[in-house]
Amino acid sequence: MAENAAKRLKTDNGVVAIGTHNGHFHADEALAVYMLRTHVPTYAGAKLVRTRDPKKLDECHTVVDVGGEYDPARNRYDHHQRSFGTSFPDRPTKLSSAGLVYLHFGREIVARRLAQPEDSEQVGMAWRKIYESFVEALDAHDNGISVYDSAGLAAAGLEKKFSNGGFTLGAMVGRLNPNWNDPIPEDPVAAQEAEDKRFELASQRIGEEFDRDLDYFTQAWLPAREVVAEAFAARQEFDGEGRILVLKRQSAPWKDHLYTLEEQQPAAGKVLYVLYPEKPVPDAKWRVQCVPESKDSFQSRKPLPEAWRGFRDEELDGICGVNGSVFVHAAGFIGGNKTFEGALAMAKKALEI
Structure with missing residues (x-):
């Protein structure tokens, strides 16, 4: 035009x-x-x-x-x-x-x-x-x-x-x-x-x-779209129902692209948690972020368990049953673990509660 x-x-x-x-x-x-x-x-x-x-x-x-x-x-x-x-x-x-x-x-x-x-x-x-x-x-x-x-x-x-x-x-x-x-x-x-x-x-x-x-x-x-699309296609690798999306290399702007991909593939179901490393380095800590109901919403599709919220480190390990826990925010929309394996375990346990 x-x-x-x-x-x-x-x-x-x-x-x-x-x-x-x-x-x-x-x-x-x-x-x-x-x-x-x-x-x-x-x-x-x-x-x-x-x-x-x-x-x-x-x-x-x-x-x-x-x-x-x-x-x-x-x-x-x-x-x-x-x-x-x-x-x-x-x-x-x-x-x-x-x-x-x-x-x-x-x-x-x-x-x-x-x-x-x-x-x-x-x-x-x-x-x-x-x-x-x-x-x-x-x-x-x-x-x-x-x-x-x-x-x-x-x-x-x-x-x-x-x-x-x-x-x-x-x-x-x-x-x-x-x-x-x-x-x-x-x-x-x-x-x-x-x-x-x-x-x-x-x-x-x-x-x-x-x-x-x-x-x-x-x-x-725009470059983030390819990163999110790749993770969206591979999400059954971590959860059979595709509710966990993993950005393996580093975090990228994912919300817009995730919602678009879900709209384009409605049969694929909804993602509830997105996992990503805090930094693009081998020993980085990992985050577990809840997917909001909409881009600008503070309401999560499935918040992290209420019993975990506001706790940190070893105390949180004992409550959630996953070693290496770092924190869960008091509002329950995000948490963290020292390793990818720990973050994935937290996300899977949260799915069951």
């Missing part, structure tokens, strides 16, 4: 101009501008024009988050018009300018990082994952979509137990806007320059977080 920028190349002395609105800025246009300028060669060194003047915007090669027009053929990426309802493939959240730019340029961005064709399976997997894990939150924030249905929460009688400070990706950018009582230069040109500097800082800040996700999902998350 990468755009051919040559089809509408408006430049100022050879420099491509990206237009967005001035005034209070948000995370979506800050990221949209960053993705284009940093990751799409056509926009390298692009000039930024922050204005709501239609004439000035019309002079820009690309316009994001302003102008009331979504037309990728003309490099226009606004989402505020009543007729707009575009979402990412198979996702319900209406896009913001960040999602629109990622929809059209994201495959190119991921493909360049992986040095693979845009239509490759791995590019597609990472493109979708980065949207779901990062960009979609900005789309929802800018479109006023809550993480949870407020009516459903109220009907269930659920309330937050504590304040999380409201610190989201959107809030991280929002707090870089000036405070209501900060002094503003009297000269309009100087005032706009000061505001633009804040926007540039915000764009760079949200861009740094995007790049961390881009690096993680292309360089760590």
Whole structure:
């Protein structure tokens, strides 16, 4: 879906101009501008024009988050018009300018990082994952979509137990806007320059977080899929029902891949415990981690036995009946042993309780 920028190349002395609105800025246009300028060669060194003047915007090669027009053929990426309802493939959240730019340029961005064709399976997997894990939150924030249905929460009688400070990706950018009582230069040109500097800082800040996700999902998350798939295929080696998965060499990001493999092979049953060495060295201690009911859940499919929880070392050996025990967390979601054999024995005993 990468755009051919040559089809509408408006430049100022050879420099491509990206237009967005001035005034209070948000995370979506800050990221949209960053993705284009940093990751799409056509926009390298692009000039930024922050204005709501239609004439000035019309002079820009690309316009994001302003102008009331979504037309990728003309490099226009606004989402505020009543007729707009575009979402990412198979996702319900209406896009913001960040999602629109990622929809059209994201495959190119991921493909360049992986040095693979845009239509490759791995590019597609990472493109979708980065949207779901990062960009979609900005789309929802800018479109006023809550993480949870407020009516459903109220009907269930659920309330937050504590304040999380409201610190989201959107809030991280929002707090870089000036405070209501900060002094503003009297000269309009100087005032706009000061505001633009804040926007540039915000764009760079949200861009740094995007790049961390881009690096993680292309360089760590994707390679882990093969590691988890190999362990998933061999799990009957350790438990006839396939409830124990062993990452033999070292730990890797396994949750997403495990859930995907289980969905693809429903007859294979559910994994309850994942075993892995703490470090990729021969004498490493081993961990027994319970599989959560869902990726972000604190509830395990089968927690380690309550009688083991909160104990350590020799005392735990006597309670669980396995030598070399190191600990079991008080919440029962993880434990450890000095050896692989000991960790496996702990997992097998836990299956029986």
